[in-house]
Amino acid sequence: MKILMTGGTGLIGLCFIEQFSGYQYTVLTRNPNKTRSKLPASVALIASLDELQNLDDFDAVINLAGEPIIDKRWSDQQKNVISQSRWQITQQLVALFGRSKKPPRIFLSGSAIGIYGNRGDERLTESSDINNYDFASALCRQWEDLAMQAGAYSRVVVIRTGIVLATRGGALAKMLLPFKCCLGGRIGNGRQYMSWIHYQDHINAINYLLTAEQLSGAVNLVAPKPVINQLFTQTLAKCLHRFAIFPVPKKALQWLLGESSCLLLDSQRVIPKKLIDSGFTFSFPDLKPALANILNSSANKEVT
Secondary structure: OEEEEEOOOOHHHHHHHHHOOOOEEEEEOOOHHHHOOOOOOOOEEEOOHHHOOOOOOOOEEEEOOOOOOOOOOOOHHHHHHHHHHHHHHHHHHHHHHHOOOOOOOEEEEEEEHHHHOOOOOOEEOOOOOOOOOOHHHHHHHHHHHHHHHHHHOOEEEEEEEOEEEOOOOHHHHHHHHHHHOOOOOOEOOOOOEEOEEEHHHHHHHHHHHHHOOOOOEEEEEOOOOOEEHHHHHHHHHHHOOOOOOOOEOHHHHHHHHHHHHHHHHOOOEEOOHHHHHHOOOOOOOOHHHHHHHHHHOOOOOOOO
C-alpha cells in the first residue's frame, strides 16, 4: 500500500511507520534534511503539497499534521497557528483528492475528543451531540468538516484521538518526571474523566481503519474503559512505585496555563463504540496493564 502521510514525525506517525514498515510512505515535512535521520531510508519526503499535482499515486492518505495544542498558552495568535496548521493542510489534501483521476480509497484525518467539550460523566459515543463552542470543540468541528468534503471522492474517517499513552512523547512523557519524584497528584478535584489509549492500540486502530470498509465518518480512538483523573494518577504512581500526594489545584493550573487548562480539567468519558461494534480487538483495554507495558518496554525511546 502506498501512503501519503502528514505529521509523520510526531509520536503516532513515527510509531506507525516503524510498526508497519511494509507500506510505501511519502511523508510531508517542513524540513526534509532534519527529518531524514528520524525515518527509514525507504520513506520518501516532500516539503510541500504543492509538489503533488494529484493523489493518483497513493492508495491512502493519513493526515496527522498539526501544531501541538498544549505546548504554549492560547493567545489569539497561538490559536490561529493551531487552527491553520490543521485546516490549511486538510483543505489542500481535499483539493488534491478533487484533482485526482484515481483518488486514494481512504482518507484518514485527525481530530480529537476535545470536540465533545466538557461533559462530566456522560458516556460519549460517535453519535453523541456536539453542542459545545469552546476553542477545542470549534477547532475539531471545522477540522472534521473540511476533511469530510473528501467524501465525494473517497471513504473518509476522522479519528477522534484521546490521550495517547507512550513514554517517547505525549502527555504521559510529561508526567513521568514529577511522578518519579513523588511530586505527582490529581488535577483539580480529580473527578474529570480521562479517555486514554495505549499507543500500540492507537496505531493498530489506524491500520485497521485503512481497510475497514464498513467504517466511515467519526471514529473514537480511545480505550474502552476511561477512568477519572484521580484513579489515573493513583494507578500511574503505583506502577512507578511512588506516591501521588501533591494535587494540582484548579486555580493554579488555570493561572499557569490559562484557557488551555481546559484540556486537563474538562471531563470526557468517551467510548469507542464504532471500533467495538466492528470487531476491533484492543490489546490494552485496562489502564494498569497498559501503563505497566509502556513503562516496562525497552522499545520506548524518547522522541528527539
